[in-house]
Amino acid sequence: MTARTARKIEIQKKKRNRAIPRAKLSRPQGNTSAVRKMLKRQAGKARANKAVTA
Numbered sequence: 001m002t003a004r005t006a007r008k009i010e011i012q013k014k015k016r017n018r019a020i021p022r023a024k025l026s027r028p029q030g031n032t033s034a035v036r037k038m039l040k041r042q043a044g045k046a047r048a049n050k051a052v053t054a
Contacts, residue, residue, distance in 0.1 A: 002008070028035045 028038060
């Protein structure tokens with residue numbers, strides 16, 4: 001487990017403040033089974049929506 005002393009918490013907060021702000025990912029990256037499953041499900045939902053609206 002990581003140390004949760006007051007000093008460590010203070011250091012973590014300072015590090016967080018210094019971090020470069022980056023935009024959130026628009027979609028999950030990677031080739032893991034969880035991500036592939038999620039994308040497959042999203043694609044199925046999009047296909048179903050397209051069939052309903054068209």
